[in-house]
Amino acid sequence: MAEITERILIVGGVAGGASCAARLRRVNEKAEIIIFDKGPFVSFASCGLPYFVGQVIAEEKDLLIATPQLFANRFNIQVRLHHEVISIDRANRVLEVKNLESGQISREKYTALVLSPGSSANLPLIPGIDLSGIFTLRTIGDSRKIKEWLVLKKVKKAAVIGAGFIGLETVENLVKLGLEVSLIEMLPQVMPNLDPDIAMRLQERLNSKGVSLHLGETVTRFAINNTGNNLSVHTRSGHVLECDLVILATGVLPEVSLARAAGLQIGELGGIRVTDRLQTSDSHIWAVGDAIEFRDFITGEWCLTPLAGPASRQGRIAADVIAGREARFRGTQGTMVCEVLGLTVASTGQTEKLLKNLNVDYEKVYLFPGHHAGYFPGAKQLSMKLLFSPIDGKILGAQAVGEEGVDKRIDVISLAIQKGGTVYDLEEAELCYAPQFGAAKDPVNLAGMIAANTLRGDSPLTHWQSLVKSDLYIVDVREPAEFAFGHVEGAVNIPLGNLRKRLNELPSEKELAVYCGVGQRSYYATRILYQNGFKVRNISGGITAYRIQRQIPA
Numbered sequence: 001m002a003e004i005t006e007r008i009l010i011v012g013g014v015a016g017g018a019s020c021a022a023r024l025r026r027v028n029e030k031a032e033i034i035i036f037d038k039g040p041f042v043s044f045a046s047c048g049l050p051y052f053v054g055q056v057i058a059e060e061k062d063l064l065i066a067t068p069q070l071f072a073n074r075f076n077i078q079v080r081l082h083h084e085v086i087s088i089d090r091a092n093r094v095l096e097v098k099n100l101e102s103g104q105i106s107r108e109k110y111t112a113l114v115l116s117p118g119s120s121a122n123l124p125l126i127p128g129i130d131l132s133g134i135f136t137l138r139t140i141g142d143s144r145k146i147k148e149w150l151v152l153k154k155v156k157k158a159a160v161i162g163a164g165f166i167g168l169e170t171v172e173n174l175v176k177l178g179l180e181v182s183l184i185e186m187l188p189q190v191m192p193n194l195d196p197d198i199a200m201r202l203q204e205r206l207n208s209k210g211v212s213l214h215l216g217e218t219v220t221r222f223a224i225n226n227t228g229n230n231l232s233v234h235t236r237s238g239h240v241l242e243c244d245l246v247i248l249a250t251g252v253l254p255e256v257s258l259a260r261a262a263g264l265q266i267g268e269l270g271g272i273r274v275t276d277r278l279q280t281s282d283s284h285i286w287a288v289g290d291a292i293e294f295r296d297f298i299t300g301e302w303c304l305t306p307l308a309g310p311a312s313r314q315g316r317i318a319a320d321v322i323a324g325r326e327a328r329f330r331g332t333q334g335t336m337v338c339e340v341l342g343l344t345v346a347s348t349g350q351t352e353k354l355l356k357n358l359n360v361d362y363e364k365v366y367l368f369p370g371h372h373a374g375y376f377p378g379a380k381q382l383s384m385k386l387l388f389s390p391i392d393g394k395i396l397g398a399q400a401v402g403e404e405g406v407d408k409r410i411d412v413i414s415l416a417i418q419k420g421g422t423v424y425d426l427e428e429a430e431l432c433y434a435p436q437f438g439a440a441k442d443p444v445n446l447a448g449m450i451a452a453n454t455l456r457g458d459s460p461l462t463h464w465q466s467l468v469k470s471d472l473y474i475v476d477v478r479e480p481a482e483f484a485f486g487h488v489e490g491a492v493n494i495p496l497g498n499l500r501k502r503l504n505e506l507p508s509e510k511e512l513a514v515y516c517g518v519g520q521r522s523y524y525a526t527r528i529l530y531q532n533g534f535k536v537r538n539i540s541g542g543i544t545a546y547r548i549q550r551q552i553p554a
Contacts, residue, residue, distance in 0.1 A: 006031035008322060009095060009110040011085045011258070013042035015308040016289030017116030018066055020315030025075040027323040033077045034108070036097055038084035041140060042068055047308055049143045050166065053150075054173025063140060088113070088262035090282055112284060112322045115259060115272065116315070119252035119290035119306050128222030133231050134246040137166055146247065155244040156180060159233050161219055163190035167249030168202070168340050174247075175209055175341060182212040182241050184219060184233065191338070194399055195351045197366075197549045201383055201401040205343045214239065222246065252306050254291040267293035271304050276328040278318040286322065288314035297331035298350050298396060298417065299358055305332045333397075335414045337407050346410035349397030349417050352387060363390040365450045365461065366541025368518040369443040371405030376435035380404040383548070386413070386423070386447040393422035393455050398447070405443070412444050423451035450519070450540075459526050462513055462537040464546050472513040472537070475506070477525045482517070488546060496521045499528055506534065515539040515546070 008024060008031050010017045021035050035042060043066040051057045068079035080097075086105075087096040095108045121136040123129060133153070135146050149155065158174050160167050163185035174181045183190070183206065189199040190206070190213075206213055218236040225232045225242055233241040254271040265273040265281035271293030278286045290306035292314070310332045320327035337346040355362045364387050370379035382402040388395050398413040400406045416425055426448025433440055441449070453459040462472070476483055476491040483493040494502050496516070506512065512534055516522040519542045529536040539545075 012116035016311035018043035023319035050169035115287040117255040122251040157243040162249035344406040347399040348414040373435035511535040
């Protein structure tokens with residue numbers, strides 16, 4: 001048997017710690033590797049918990065990604081469950097570990113230490129938050145308790161507090177169980193990490209499925225109602241929502257208590273600061289997962305990204321670095337996807353609101369293509385938003401929402417961002433095409449083409465937000481029946497097919513702003529007008545974008 005020369009200890013499993021341990025073994029057969037986790041599981045699918053509650057995932061065992069037995073048999077890695085690391089002696093490289101079942105405390109030496117403590121629920125200080133029937137959804141144990149409560153109390157009404165990932169996925173599963181659901185969010189939109197004009201589509205879907213939305217609302221207290229059987233949720237605006245179950249989805253905080261007590265550097269955002277080699281301020285200690293603070297791939301700003309994908313990659317990279325390999329974490333762009341009652345939303349990179357906060361110069365385009373060729377049955381409309389640099393076309397972010405084909409478009413753009421790609425790269429991207437899968441000009445290509453046309457000056461853009469205080473002459477180039485059905489106040493209707501014949505009706509001394517349904521016909525109109533000597537801008541996304549941004553039903 002090979003002599004053990006290294007002892008690598010890992011605090012916490014799930015995505016980051018477990019992937020780090022497995023990778024370490026693949027690159028270092030000689031080291032002793034031990035995972036300590038204070039919980040009952042070493043690696044489980046936390047992202048699947050709402051679907052376990054909703055009975056989409058039927059068996060609890062299906063949530064278990066790896067077991068202590070698998071780690072022992074396949075990787076020769078020890079897993080010590082119900083073991084809490086209570087302190088780090090950095091000077092002597094020793095952990096103090098408490099066996100939560102026996103109470104025994106041991107001292108464990110290490111040559112390298114990896115922290116993967118994850119995150120904890122961000123619980124607001126609300127009176128009554130500890131009442132029975134109020135739950136978080138962070139662990140398999142949480143999901144068990146919720147499932148038991150649903151049966152025990154014959155739950156008919158539920159309230160979900162928080163409209164992020166977990167909140168929306170929980171709402172979806174509770175609705176599918178037949179419950180009447182209220183969703184309360186303190187911000188004025190669902191999914192706060194999206195731009196409001198994309199989140200609007202989710203809000204429309206939630207409303208259409210009977211979910212009671214309470215946006216811009218703060219919960220002030222929870223109480224037992226007068227009958228003594230049900231809960232009531234009281235909000236700052238005076239609403240009182242009666243329910244049988246409350247699920248708190250109010251976000252997470254990095255779990256840094258152990259690191260802080262050990263004197264490791266904690267960043268301004270509250271995470272353990274790491275380098276691009278995932279090293280902490282102690283050269284013998286690495287950290288991965290929800291608890292760490294690192295550089296954003298696009299902006300270089302410090303960020304927190306509590307997502308399983310980045311955590312898994314970080315674990316792998318930390319393992320390589322510990323093994324002496326050259327590996328660096330290039331940061332994350334926060335690529336995400338979520339399904340909400342049959343509607344998929346995905347994003348990658350920066351949002352418009354974050355770019356504004358960082359004072360980053362950007363341009364944007366909206367488009368609403370079909371997810372596959374329009375002539376093939378079943379095409380579903382996508383809503384897409386692409387953000388890019390007006391200087392060189394570098395892609396800064398993208399968001400999309402629709403019933404089909406959302407994830408693969410954002411995946412393509414995500415990879416383009418990682419490779420430092422531009423809108424010109426999207427324009428030329430060669431993607432799979434058959435009518436049931438896409439179009440000869442895929443939505444990704446179209447996004448690149450629209451953006452590239454803007455940068456080349458072929459189709460100067462403007463946006464509805466920019467027209468509020470402008471004196472642009474607005475031209476609607478749709479057909480008269482479309483115009484009659486609904487149009488922007490003050491717009492003049494000249495259908496595209498008549499435009500060349502009616503150029504004399506347009507003021508040559510004014511700059512024109514042209515729109516149609518989604519932006520295609522207005523692009524053609526822009527080219528006609530520009531080449532006839534007019535100053536003209538195409539309004540991105542047409543009246544579809546106008547209605548979404550102003551929350552006007554289609």
